[in-house]
Amino acid sequence: MPGNGLNIIIAVALTFVAPLLLIILDWKRSKRSKIILLLLSLQTVYFCAAFLIARPILLGHDYSGRLYGTIAVNALLALALVLTLNRQWWGLMAAVLIACFWLGALYINLPWF
Helix, strand or coil: CCCCCHHHHHHHHHHHHHHHHHHHHHHHCCCHHHHHHHHHHHHHHHHHHHHCCCCCHHHHCCCCCCHHHHHHHHHHHHHHHHHHHHCCCCHHHHHHHHHHHHHHHHHHHHCCC
């Protein structure tokens, strides 16, 4: 298909570039909680590496307990980061975006989908 390359570029931009830009904006404006923003950026890099580069190595094979456990732990961590970011709107938007990515990955990988 001719549009496949463009779809991949858009997917990478949404899953990697958008949250990292929001994190960079929050990093420059905020004087506190740099560790939380660092965890958030690591979540973004791990998500992209797990789904775009080495899925079986980082997450586990299809329909395995390790796959569901890894995705669920990362989704819960992203949701916990959402709760810790008070009044840091750029970081909060990035955390919500990453949490939605992990929850979407959990939903897509469920056996009944």
